[in-house]
Amino acid sequence: MSIETTTITSIADGGQVPPSAQMELRFKAPYDWARVLRFFSGRAIPGVEQVVDGVYRRIVDLNGDAGRLTVTKHPRRHCLIATVEGAAARHVDDAFARRVASMFDLGADPAAIGGGLARDPWFAPLVEAAPGLRVPGAWSGFELAVRAIVGQQVSVKAATTIVGRLVQRAGERVVHDDGMPAADGAPAWRFPTPDALAACDLEKIGMPGKRAAALTGMARAVAAGHVPLDPAQADLGTLRRAWLDLPGIGPWTVEYIAMRAWRDPDAWPASDLVLMQSIAARDPSLDRLASQKHRTEGWRPWRAYAALHLWNDVADRASGARGG
The missing domain is CATH 3.30.310.20 (DNA-3-methyladenine glycosylase AlkA, N-terminal domain)
Structure with a gap:
C-alpha cells in the first residue's frame, strides 16, 4: 500500500x-x-x-x-x-x-478489501455498513508495543488507564514554544522513550508482576537495539520471530502489533476474546480456535480488516471500545 x-x-x-x-x-x-x-x-x-x-x-x-x-x-x-x-x-x-x-x-484500497471480504456472507453486510473502514495504526511501533503488552487479558479501558499511568511516571511534560500551558485534558506529554520506560519503577502500576517484567524487558531490548521495530528494519517473518522470542510476548501481542504498527493486512490476533466470541455468535459450532481456523483462513489476505469489521460490529451494538 x-x-x-x-x-x-x-x-x-x-x-x-x-x-x-x-x-x-x-x-x-x-x-x-x-x-x-x-x-x-x-x-x-x-x-x-x-x-x-x-x-x-x-x-x-x-x-x-x-x-x-x-x-x-x-x-x-x-x-x-x-x-x-x-x-x-x-x-x-x-x-x-x-x-x-x-x-x-x-x-x-477499500474496494479491493471490501470485495475480498464480502465473498464471505458474514462480511457482506458489515462491509456494506462500513465500506470505508480502516485499520487504525500507531504513531510509533514502540508505543503500540507498550499498548499491546499492557492490553494482554484486560479490557480496553483498563489498558488505557495503565498506559496513562506509565506516561505520568516515565513520560515528559512538554513546554510549548508559545509558553502557554495546555488546556485541561489537552495533550501535553511526550510518550516515554524506550530508555525511560526501561528504567521506570513499575511497582503498583496496576499490572501483574510477570506482565510488568515483560514490559520492562521489551523496553530494554528496544533501547539496546536487540529487536527490530518495523518492516523497514526486517521482513514480517523476522519481526514476528524476534518478538515472539521476548519473554512474556505471545501470538496475540505480536499479531496486534503486526496489524497496527507493522501494517500487515493479513495479521490476525486469533485468541482475541471479542473476535472469538463474535465468530461463535455467528456459528456456535465454531467455539474453539481450532474450529475457527478454517473459516478465518478464507479471509486472507485481509484478516486484519476482518478483525476491524468484527470489532466495529461489536462497538456499533455496545457502549465503549471492545477488542484490541
Whole structure:
C-alpha cells in the first residue's frame, strides 16, 4: 500500500509565532473517519492523545523536537489535513507524511478489501455498513508495543488507564514554544522513550508482576537495539520471530502489533476474546480456535480488516471500545 500525493504548506516559521506546518494526505474513498476516530478515542492515551469534535490531537516528537499534531478530514476533498504546531513543525517532510499516512491507513484500497471480504456472507453486510473502514495504526511501533503488552487479558479501558499511568511516571511534560500551558485534558506529554520506560519503577502500576517484567524487558531490548521495530528494519517473518522470542510476548501481542504498527493486512490476533466470541455468535459450532481456523483462513489476505469489521460490529451494538 502506498500514499498518494501530499501537499505541504508552511504557515509560519520563527519570530514571535511558533512554527507550524500543514500537509494534505490523500486517500481512496470511501474513508470512515467517524469510526477511525471512535477507535482512537476509545484507546487515546491520557495526556498524549485526544479526540474531540471530529479532530484527532496528540503530542509528537520529531528529531528531538516536540509539537502538537492535529488531524482532521477535509470537508470536501478526499484527504486528511495534518497540522503540526511547535518546534516539530520544522521537521515535517515526506517521512512525516508516510508516518501519518500509516497511522491513519491512507494507503488502503477499500474496494479491493471490501470485495475480498464480502465473498464471505458474514462480511457482506458489515462491509456494506462500513465500506470505508480502516485499520487504525500507531504513531510509533514502540508505543503500540507498550499498548499491546499492557492490553494482554484486560479490557480496553483498563489498558488505557495503565498506559496513562506509565506516561505520568516515565513520560515528559512538554513546554510549548508559545509558553502557554495546555488546556485541561489537552495533550501535553511526550510518550516515554524506550530508555525511560526501561528504567521506570513499575511497582503498583496496576499490572501483574510477570506482565510488568515483560514490559520492562521489551523496553530494554528496544533501547539496546536487540529487536527490530518495523518492516523497514526486517521482513514480517523476522519481526514476528524476534518478538515472539521476548519473554512474556505471545501470538496475540505480536499479531496486534503486526496489524497496527507493522501494517500487515493479513495479521490476525486469533485468541482475541471479542473476535472469538463474535465468530461463535455467528456459528456456535465454531467455539474453539481450532474450529475457527478454517473459516478465518478464507479471509486472507485481509484478516486484519476482518478483525476491524468484527470489532466495529461489536462497538456499533455496545457502549465503549471492545477488542484490541
